[in-house]
Amino acid sequence: MREFQFARAADPAGACSAAAGAGRFIAGGTNLLDLMKLEIERPEKLVDISRLPLDEVEETPEGGLRIGALVPNADLAAHAAVRMRYPVLSRALLAGASGQLRNKASTGGNLLQRTRCYYFYDTAMPCNKRDPGSGCGAIGGFNRIHAILGASDKCIATHPSDMAVAMRALDAQVETLKGDGSTRSIAISELYRLPGDTPEIENVLEQGELITHVVLPPPPPGRHAYRKVRDRASYAFALVSVAAIVAVEDGRITSARLAFGGLAHMPWRDPAVEDLLVGQAPGEEAFRRAADKLLENARGYGGNDFKIPLARRTLMATLHDIAGGRA
Amino acid sequence: MSEYKMDQPVGASPLDRGVQGIIGEPLNRVEGRRKVAGDVPYAADHKVEGKLAVGVAICSTIGFGRVKGFDTSKAEAMPGVLAAIVDDPRIPRETAGFSDEKLVTGNDRVDSYGQSLGVVVAETFEQARAAANAVKVEYDPGEGRFDAGAGRGGARPLGDEGMVPDTTVGDIDAAMASAPHTLDRTYETPSHAHAAMEPHAAIAVWEGDSLTVYTSIQITSGAKKKLVNTLGLGSDKARIVSPYIGGGFGGKGGLGTECVLAAIAAKRIGRPVKLVITRQQLFHLVYRRSDTVQRMRLACDADGRLTAFGQDSIVSQNDGRPFYEPVPLGSLALYAGANRSFTTKAYTLNIPHCGSVRAPGEAVGILGVECAMDEMAEQLGMDPVEFRKLNEPEKDLTRNRPFSERQLVQCMEEGARRFGWERRNAKPLQEREGEWWIGRGMAAAIRVNMLTNAQARLRIEPGGKVVVETDMTDIGTGSYTILSQIAGEILGMPIESVEVRLGDSLFPAAFGSGGSMGAASSGSAVALAAEDAVAELAARMGTSVKDLTLKDGHAIAGNRRVPVGDLVAQKTIETTGTIKPGAMAKQYDQAAYGAHFVEVAVSGVTGETRIRKVTSVFAAGRILNAKTARSQAIGGIIWGIGEALTEEAVTDPRYGNFANNDLAEYHVPVHADIPHLDVTFLPELDDKTNPLKIKGIGELGIAGIGAAVNNAIYNATGVRVYEFPITLDKVLAGLPAEAA
C-alpha cells in the first residue's frame, strides 16, 4: 500500500496546521478516496476534517445563510431555509449523485471535487491535469463529457459539480482559514481557474487552506430553476445544466442570473448574457440573443459538439419555464 | 439410473403427474433470506484454512505489442509484498470463453489493452494493489488494429466458421430488384460489457498437489477442465466450488484469469490466495460483446407479404479466437420471405476479445430485424402488429423445419390488448405533453431454445429429507429454487424438505448456467432422478407407480398413507438422472417467443428519452416459478432498455482501451429509468423440448426490447436512430429546430 500519514483534526486551526506542508483534507472522502485507490491522488498526509464543528447552517444578519463546510449535501438540500429561499440550490444538490453519496458528501468537498474526464482517471493515459506535460488524452479522443467554453489546448475537462453551479448563480462567498490563522472570503466567481497552461491548478486556494463556510447572500428576486441534462434519468453527471434565477416585472426581465454546468472547467457564468436579458420582454427573441451570446465562443471537440445546440435549447427552455414568453 | 434422450416428444411429463402443487408457484428463492442477510458466501467471502494472502493482477497498459521485460524490484521491496510473479509460463492473458479448452497463456506479448501479465501477492489488498502498480513493464509496442471504422472495410466472410453458418435461400438480390416495396438499411450496435454486480474473484487453496478454487463461475465442470489444462494438472487434481454467483451474463461462462493467477500465486507462496478483479480491470480482462453492423434487406409485394428477408452482418474479434457473435441466430426463423440471406463477416480488432454476453445473437440481432420491420410497416402504411402477423411463417423457412411450439402471434395480440396498442398514433409528432413527445412502439422477441447433457443425483435420506446434487450453478436466477420445486413436485415433498446443492465440480456434471439451457438440462436430470426414486418408493410400498400418490411427504396407495421417511428408514434411496439432447433439436425449430410494447416520452428540447410504460408477453413453455421467471424477464428487459439508450463500451482507437471503464461512465439503467414492467407468460407446454416441457427464459427478455424502444422514439419524434445506443445527441440532431 502507498503509505500516508493520517491525522484527525480537533478544530479548524488544528486542521490547517496539520495540513501545512503536504497535507490533504478529507471530508466525506467520496471523491478523494476513489482517486487515491487509483493512485491519481497520492497524498502523503491526510487530515480528517469530518468531525470538525462546521456542520451547521446559520442565518446571517444580512438575511443570507452561512453553510458549514461539512454540512452534508443531503442535509443542505433538505434544509427548510434552503428549500424555501434558495430552491435552485436544493434542486441542484438533489440532481447530483445518489442518496448514499449525498449523505456522505460535504459542502466543501463538493466544491473541490475533481473532473470525471476518462483520461484523468486512467493513469496509463496522457493527462496534463494528472501528469503535467504528458499531453491531453481527451483532445482527439473520447470527449463526450468535455468542455465547450473556456478550455485550452492543454485541457478540456469540465467541473462536475451541480451544487457549485447553483452557488455560482447565487453569488456565494467561500470563507477559508489559512495555516497562519488568517481568514479570507473568496467570491465563488474567483475560486476556480480556467485550465490555461496549468490545468493541474484548479482553484486559488493555497496549500493547507481550509474551506470553513459558504455564505449565501440574501436570495435574489425571481423564480428559480435547475435543469440538468444527462445520459440517464438519475445518477449521471451533467452533460449540460442550467441554474437560473430570473425576475420579471410588468412584462420586463428585471434581473437574471444564469450559471451553467457541464460546459467548462468551472461553473460557468457570463454577465454579458444576463445583461442582454435585463430590460427585455421575455420571449423567443430575447432568449435567442442570450443563447447566442453564451455560445459565441463555444467550441466542440468532436464528441461534445452536441453540447452547443443542447446548451442553447436547454437555456431557452429553462428561460421559457421560469420567465414565460412562450408564443 | 435413468437416462433419457430427447429423440421424440415426451408424452406425459413427470411434472404433469405431480400433485404437490408447488411447480409454477411464485415461491421466494429458497436462499433469498440468507442472501439479503449477507449470510451466503460469494466467491471472495469463503473462509478457508490457513493465512490468506491477497493477489492483484498486473495488467498491460498498452493495446498491442511485445513485452521486453519486467522490473519487479520496486514492487517486491514494498511493505507486505510476498511475491511479484511474472515468470510463470502459465500466466493467462485473458479470460477463456465457454468453448475454449484452456486459457491463452504467456506474458511475452500483449494482444489487448488491460490483459493480465502477472500477479502480485501481499498480506493485504491495498499492499498488493500498490505493488502491482509499481511493477514496471517494458514494452515494444506494435501496430494494433483498434479502429472499427478502418477494420470493417476489410472484413472477411465467415462461411461455416460461425455458430450460424452463412445461409441463403432463393435469390435475395433478384427479389430486391423486382419488389414494389424494399428496404435496405444498416444498423449498428457497439461493444457491451457484462458488468455483473459481483466482480470476478477467486480463492485458491492447495493441499499437496490438489487444488481447490472457490470462484464465481457459471459452468463448474467446464471451468475445471480449463483450469487443469492451463495449469497442467491431472484431471482429478482440481476442484471448483461456486455455490453463489452475483451475476454472470456469460462473462463467467469460461474461466477467469483470476482462478489461474490465484492458483499460481498460492503455489508459489505456499499459502491460500484471494484475487478479486477490480471494476476497471474487468472491462478489459473479461471478453466483450462484439460490435455489430447489420445490413437489413426486406422486400414486400403490393399486399405487404415479405418476399425477401435478409440480415448480413459484420462483427469483430481479436486474433486467434474462435467465437463470433451469431447475429442472425434468432432472425433465421422469425418471419416469412422466400428469398433469404444470413451471412456474417468478421474483422480483427486488437481489443479485448469477444465472447458470450447475455443472449449472444438475439440481444443485438433482433434490434436490426425489428427496427427494419417497423420501417417497412410504415412504408406499407400498415400497423406494425398486423404487418408481422401477415408475415407469420408456417415453418422456419431458412432451415426448412417445423416449429415445436410458437405463439408469437398470440404474444403480440395479448400484448397489444394489455398495452392499449390502439392508442398508438400511426404517424410521428402527433401527441405531446408539455415539451415531451409521446410515442409507442413494439417488437417481437425470440430466443433459441436448447438442451444439453446434464446429470443429477438425488437421495432420500432417513427422515425423508431429499438431497439433490449437481454441478449446475445458480447465477442469481433461481436454480436452487426451481430444482427444489421440481424434486418436491415429483416426490410430493414440501419445498422445505428438499435441499439442493450446486456449484461444485465434485457433483455430477451438468452444463451449468448459460445459453438459457440450465433449467431445462439440469431440471430434466433432477426430474429423471426423482422419477427413479418414485419407482423405488412404489416398490417399497408394494404398489405400482401408477397407483402411488406422493404428497406432503407421504406415500399414498390404496388405503395406506405412509411417511416417506419411514420408507427410507432402513435404506436411503439414491438415484441418478441423465438427460441427453436428441433428434428433437434437429427436427424442430425450438424457440421461446415474446412481444414487447413500449411507450416513451422524448423531450422536444433535449432529446432525452424516458420510458413510460412497458408491456411484454412471452410464451416460453411451462413456467416453473412465476416469480423467478418474471425476475428473469424484467432483468432482460431492463438490460435491453440500457442497450437501447445508454450502453456502449467506447474504444479509443488510438490506444485500444475502453475509455469509460467504470460504472459511473458505462451507463446501465438506474431505478429512475425504469417504470413498472408489465410481464405476462402465456400458458404453454412444449413436448419437443425436454421432459419438463419448458423453454429457456433467461435471455428472452433482452431480445427485441431495444427495437421497441427505438420504434417508439420514432413514433414520438419522427427521428430514427441507426446507431445504438440512442443517446440524446442522436435524437437531438433530428428534432425540429428549437422546438422549445
Ligand SMILES: Cc1cc2nc3c(=O)[nH]c(=O)nc-3n(C[C@H](O)[C@H](O)[C@H](O)COP(=O)(O)OP(=O)(O)OC[C@H]3O[C@@H](n4cnc5c(N)ncnc54)[C@H](O)[C@@H]3O)c2cc1C
Ligand atoms: C458515482 C458518483 C456519482 C456522482 N455524481 C455526482 C453528480 O451527479 N453531481 C455532483 O455534483 N457530484 C456527483 N458526485 C460527486 C460528489 O458530489 C462528490 O464526490 C462529493 O461532493 C465530494 O464531497 P466529499 O466530502 O466526499 O469530498 P472529499 O472526497 O472528502 O474531498 C474532495 C476534495 O475536496 C477537498 N476538501 C474537502 N473538504 C474540504 C474543505 N473543507 N476545505 C478544503 N478542501 C476540502 C479534499 O481535500 C479533496 O481534494 C458523484 C460521485 C460519485 C462517486
Ligand code: SF4
Ligand atoms: S481534458 Fe484535462 S483532465 Fe482530461 S485528459 Fe485532457 S488534461 Fe487531462
